[in-house]
Amino acid sequence: MAERVVVVGGGMAAVRLAEQLVGADVRLTVLADEPHAPYNRILLSAVLEGTHSADALTLRSPEWFAAQGFDLRLGARVLELDRDTREVVLVDGERIAYDRLVLACGSIPTLPPIRGLVRRDGTLHPKVHPFRSLADCRRLDKSVVEVRAQRASKPSRAVVVGGGLLGLQVARALSVRGVLTEVVEGADHLLAGQVGPAAGGVLARDLRRLGTEVYTGARAVRMTDDGVQLDNGALLPTDLVVLTAGGRPSTALARRAGLMVGRGIVVDSTLTSVTDDRVHAIGDCAEHRRRTTGFVPPAWEQAEVLARVLRGEEAAYDGLRSVARLRATGLEVAVLGDPRTAEGEVVEVTNPIAGSHRRLVVHGGRIVAAALVGDLSRVGLITQLYDRGTILGPDEPGQLLLPEAADAPTTLPDEAEVCACAGVSAGEIRACGTVAECVDRTRATTGCGGCADAVRRLVGEVGPVRVPVG
Template sequence: MSARVVVVGSGMAATRLVEELLARDTGARITVLGDEPHAPYNRILLSALLEGTHRADALTLRGLEWYADRGVDLRTGARVLEVDRDAREVGLVDGTRLGYDRLVLATGSIPTLPPVRGLVGMDGRLDERVHAFRSLDDALRLSRAAASARRAVVVGGGLLGLQVARALGVRGLDVEVVEGGDHLLRSQVGAPAGAILARDLRRLGTAVYTGTRAVRLTPAGLVLDHGYTLGTDLVVLTAGGRPSVALARAAGLAVRRGVVVDARLRTSDPRVHAIGDCAQRGDRTTGFVAPAWEQAGVLAEVLAHELAHEPARDVARDVAGGADPRPGRTLPAYEGSRTVARLRATDLDVAVLGEPETAEGEVVELTNPVAGSHRRLVVRDGVLVAATLVGDLSRIGLLTQYYDRGTVLSPGEPGALLRGERPGAGATPSAATLPDDAEVCACAGVNAGRVRACGSLEQVRDTTRATTGCGGCAPAVRQLLATRPSTTLEGTRA
């Protein structure tokens, strides 16, 4: 009998895992349980939906027919109530019980309400002006409300907050951003970069309040901790989110901030795995799509191995060392991805490689407040280990290439890179001149060669998933496709 793999969650990590399992032809019977009523969609593009540049159906990752055609049992609107590890079953709120041989928790993260009085009324309901922004339904509800609103306050100056602020600003609303930290994007960039971003937002018509917190919502508006009241029609909560671990905790699995996993993405129960925002490896959780997709690829390989060899071995012993009985083969391990983050917001350009504020090394920094740009490189032993780019992403392709390859730079090269030239190499290479092994899509880990092997943008999306994450690689992908040799245009797949 085919092994039963049940995936709880239908987000971007879960979708990638299903794709990877199907690619390995494991023969497993796969069931995906999503508590939302929609087919899996791209959460990163919710701000594009709010802005009006994307329709809701354009966010779909894989349609219902795709799952059905491949024999995958996708159940939407299916909320899991409990995990019975002894019986190896999951119980749904409608009373349905499903058995599993392997269970994967891809439950993502959930928003948390900030300590602001007045957000919730005496009846336990959110004030009608208050909106979360985590799901497709959240985005659609906010979009409808924005159509008749004039003013909005976004609580939170992180990546999501700035995306929402710009989307509402593009729609013509007067927007104000409230950030409790001393500068915007404080989890990703330093104070100089945050100041550039604040200046850019103000130039675009968005007011920014940093170092202050919202404390109360009244009929007159949102009151800040220094007593000032922001009159508003909408309050969007983007600050505060945590891994969704209630299901894992109730099942008795090891949980800290997230569901604790090892290098094979196993929880404290070797038949239960976790990936994506809900998983914690070491002391880190992740809120980015690139590591979630990397986790999905590692887990697919682990599961393919386990399911193929389980009849002859005890899984707890077999997988512990990562060994594979096939000669010359070792199971992959997930030790934590290097972060590549992009801000997807109209007229705001931000890219972060690694952890530039905490990485050890020599720092090369260039700030131009007049032009609205800030660049910071951290170099250790001649290798680029982290970078921040704000306002000018013309060097992001080359820098990402150096970052991924661990290229050793000459002593003067970091400064030259920030100024816009590479010593002895002329102008920055375009996407068309990138070598085949240069990474183009950080979210999906796709290099230029795989893009060149495709005959169309649709084929790139379908076979590599490039452009389906944050979308930042789309210009480079289009350029690579436009400059491919004509002899390779037909019938080539990645």
């Protein structure tokens, strides 16, 4: 009899798992708490910016799930996990039995300690907008329209709290919409969790050049009707405040069920809970080797490994591959590994005037980490060398940091990785006849979207990439 696999969560990791289980001898049920079909959260800022429609973010439609024989439940909120009876209990009292339970709950936003953010009745100040879900995106989009209408000829203003990947994406989207936007980041430079001060400085300069002011080494401490007050005494007048700083793995269900939880749900190399061998965790909520991740590539890799485990195959997740990309108008960032702390010799080129910074950390002749800001023409080749642990010659690291010709993506070797999120090579993309076919067969462009132009060139298409629904 086919195993009953129940997935709690309807995000990008859950969809990837479902895709990998097509044709497997399982009865799959996916419990998504949002009312929408699973969508690409990374591209929410593109919806806010207006370059993508909300429908274009759909990863797989309900019809696709039904066609595979999978049961997708939208708006299904889970109350608790009953490990004794192996059942998931929904808030309406329904109990769903499982043989294998997969927790793909993602992460939840946390409110920064800003006085006045929450009113006495427990609601957020009307100017304040978290930015995590499609509902958040639509609410912010509506507020931008309303504020611009109210202010007539005067420009509307926004403060984005948080200078990480999401904060920069939202800031650029608002700026493109004509909103005067300011970014507040408590660390001494932008993207402090991924890159060093030199790269952060280049990003700040780029943002200012694009019309977005940046305040680093400053924290928002008070929210008033007049604006946001910083700990240095400055008051930033604003119509909108967007919260992009802070977030933690969603572990409440697991904790109440008695599973071992650190920062995330603790799993072994097969993505199995160390407490219960019938329970697994993937994505943002999973903790492997004392590490959690908030990026798509490792979540998708975990989903692929777990799918093999559920099929009864030998598979293990080592957690070594970490790739992060920033997709925002006028900003290009890629981070491999941890270039801030990785041990090795550093090869670095910074040109703040041109808005570029490139850093490789090389140990034993191998690239162990990298940060690229402003010029990603070599990111495919560098990612390939990083993944494979290729030993480089003494001159090669420096050559890799030189800019590449504009038509270089068409000359990439077949084995070069083009889509870092989905791990898709140039050869796999060339084997597809259209972008739509490439999306369906490989899922390239459905992560951060940063490879869209390269994919379009490799399949010989022109015009915008359209991600099919379902």
